[in-house]
Amino acid sequence: MKRRDLLKAAVTLPLLPLLMRSGTALAHGAGTLATTVRSRLRPGQPGWPAAVEWEQLKRQVGGRLLKLESPFAPCDAAQPDSACAQVLKQLHNPFAVGDNPALTQTSGWADAWTSQPSAYAVAAEHAADVVAAVNFARKHHLRLVVKGGGHSYQGTSDAPDSLLVWTRHMNQVSLYDAFVPQGCAGHVAPQTAVSVQAGAMWIDAYNAVTTRGGRYVQGGGCTTVGVAGLVQSGGFGSLSKRWGTAASNLLEAEVVTADGRVRIANACTNPELFWGLKGGGGGSLGVVTRLTLRTFELPDSFGGANLTVKADSEAAYRALIAEAVGFYQRALFNPHWGEQMKFYGGDTFEVSMMFQDLTKQQAEQIWAPFLAWVRARKDCRVTKPFQALAAPARHLWDAEFLRKYLSDAIVADDRPDAPRDRFVWAGDREQAGWFIQGYQSAWLPASLLQPERQASLAEALFEAAQHQGVSLHFNKGLAGAPADAIARARDTATHPQVLDAFALAISASGDDPAFPGMPGAKPDLAMARRMAAAVGKTMDALRAVAPDSGSYVSESDYFLRDWQRGFWGSNYPRLAAVKRRYDPDGLFFVHHGVGSEDWSADGFTRLRGG
Structure with a gap:
């Protein structure tokens, strides 16, 4: 499967020659900040450190x-x-x-x-x-x-x-049974939490919190993503529809600000900085060195459901899309379900979803009406049979359990000295080093799921599939989430549209790694531009029914013009x-x-x- 196939729908001004140095001195090590810097230095320029x-x-x-x-x-x-x-x-x-x-x-x-x-x-x-x-x-x-x-x-x-x-190398993880943010004693009740240093990946957090600790922390789906970057950008995992964004569950951060001070940011100390770190984007407000996140009781089980259906005609595909939209609204639009439905060219519909707190049998019963609808039609064919799997929740990131029971789903770090508990999901590995041709996203409001608007949404999805195709990431919209998750997310810098969105639509295209200097790395820019144009047409079809949609800062168009409004x-x-x-x-x-x-x-x- 090639990245240019949507990853299967997952996706200057001249430099001033000299620095204008004022007579205002910087305080030694920290404190007073200069406000007259007009340019930064490059190697070889006057003033570059000796x-x-x-x-x-x-x-x-x-x-x-x-x-x-x-x-x-x-x-x-x-x-x-x-x-x-x-x-x-x-x-x-x-x-x-x-x-x-x-x-x-x-x-x-x-x-x-x-x-x-x-x-x-x-x-x-x-x-x-x-x-x-x-x-x-x-x-x-x-x-x-x-x-x-x-x-x-x-x-x-x-x-x-x-x-x-x-x-x-800052990757320590610590668990707390009764964490109270600094300066909040008497104002905030103690709660279970995990503190994670800035260099830790989500697999480090999941191993400590879930596999060994028997609790849940809301993080990202890709195990190699950094905890700090994901939290600062907002942060969605497969099951955010249940527990909210990673940013909304931040309790405290340690951050080095531009004056060189190590600050604590939480609801009681530096509260505005704390709010900004919750979804305001990484690398803009300071260097986060540690984060503390609330943890939750584990459900009994986590699971997944997969299915691929191909329609035999455009008319059949339109009917299939309309049925999928209606079925999602009736049966899946709730905190149990996350991840994706995908709509491709070739009249193909794919399901790759996850669920929590349901048994395999319950998941099968939920999907039974949709499968019956597909089987009853002569113009739709199941090309990948429906499969639901469920396992005790504690084993979702348990590498030894997955090697034994679901070995095809993971790829281990294959270096000789690698820890055995580190793996990536097989579907994520193909993104290692990928070269992006085009990538856009848009929040889709839950109002599109109202009966009177489902037809226009289904037609927009059909049109989108004629170009590059699109994935609906249901876990990246919080409409349908519990009230407490919505309330926490409302108190973050993340775009307010996430609260009313049932999904984030993503269209993307990419190709093999093309690092500068890499042997054989010659990206086909003409093809890349064609694919980027196809991504644009895909998203234009969806924005026709959601014209003011913003984008998720971590998964969005590099060339977005009104990015301030679009992201926040x-x-x-x-x-x-x-x-x-x-x-x-x-x-x-x-x-x-x-x-x-x-x-x-x-x-x-x-x-x-x-």
């Missing part, structure tokens, strides 16, 4: 300063050596990709960006390392980048000529105020992040403000 200054930073961080270069440098020789072959092999392993500070989980986006390593990286192990890196970048006016999991589709996990704060809606002015308060000089910059409109596209030249 070797002795880099050596001083290296001593400050315990020797953990790395000078980065492309991992494909060994491939330049006429006869690639074993180092080159090893790097190329590891591109298929997202754990190995994440362990290389010079790589990212996405290799680039056509006509947008390509993955290029920073000039230097601080391999942080403690908050003090992050403080040192932030202070150094601020003092020398460097472009600063933060990377944990490295999964950013928008290219925010790296930038050439920058200093990288790499948190991969009415929350953006408040987010901008948090940015001005905690980072008035714009030290933290990411593409289409809060405050990025003040800077050139590469983040090196200030366009306004200051």
Whole structure:
């Protein structure tokens, strides 16, 4: 299955030559922030730190300063050596990709960006390392980048000529039976929680909380995604329709702000910063070093349901789509169900869903009416029989259990020294290093499920399938979730449309890895542009019935024009105020992040403000 097939529907201004330095001095290590920076420095420019200054930073961080270069440098020789072959092999392993500070989980986006390593990286192990890196970048006016999991589709996990704060080695996970945020004693009841350092992946959290601890934490579906990045972007998992977003379950964060201070942010201390970290986007407000999330009682079971149906004509496909929409509204629009229905060209409909707190038999009974409808028609054929599976909830991320009972569903980290409990879902591995051709998303309001609007939604889905195809991610819309999950999500910076959306529609297309310097990596840009255009036509069909739909910041169009409204809606002015308060000089910059409109596209030249 090729990425260009929708991943099967999953998806500048000139640089000022010199820095304008004012007489206002920065406080040593922290405190007063300058507000007159007009540009950031690149290697070779006047003011770029001298070797002795880099050596001083290296001593400050315990020797953990790395000078980065492309991992494909060994491939330049006429006869690639074993180092080159090893790097190329590891591109298929997202754990190995994440362990290389010079790589990212996405290799680039056509006509947008390509993955290029920073000039230097601080391999942080403690908050003090992050403080040192932030202070150094601020003092020398460097472009600063933060990377944990490295999964950013928008290219925010790296930038050439920058200093990288790499948190991969900060991965400790701690469980609490009665956690109270700092400064909240007497105001907040103790609750079960998990504290996770910024470099941890979700598999680290799930192993500790669920497999070993017997509880649940709302995180992401892909096991190699970084906890910190997902929470800051909002964060959806397969079962968010039950427990809400990851951001809505954040209880406290430790964060290094632009002045080099380590701050605690929660509902009682720095509450506006805390609110901004809950869905305001990673890398814009500070460097998160630790997060504490509430945990929940596990249901009895988790499970999945799969089905593929092909219609024999356009008329039959229209009828199939209409029945699927109505069936979802009647039977699946509730906290039990998450994940996807997919609508492709070739008149194909696919189900890949998950459920919680249902038995296999209950899931089969729920789907029985839809399957009976399909069987009764002579113009629809089941090409992949319906299958429902369920297992005790504690085993959802239990690698040993999955190896024994569902080995085809997972792919282990295949390096010799890899922990046995680390795996990715088989469907996620193909995204390792992928090159994006086009990707767009849109929240679909629950009003489209009303009987009088289902026909227009079904017709829009049919039209969308004629181009690139679309996936409806039901777990990425909170309409139908319990009231408590809705209330928690309302108190976040995530776009308010998520509260009323029954799904996030995603259309995407991608191809094989194409890192700069990688042997044989020559992306077909003409094809990429055609695929991007098809993605655009797909989403145009859906926006015809949901014209004001916003997008999910982590899964969206790189080229989105009105991104402030598209990502955050009415929350953006408040987010901008948090940015001005905690980072008035714009030290933290990411593409289409809060405050990025003040800077050139590469983040090196200030366009306004200051």
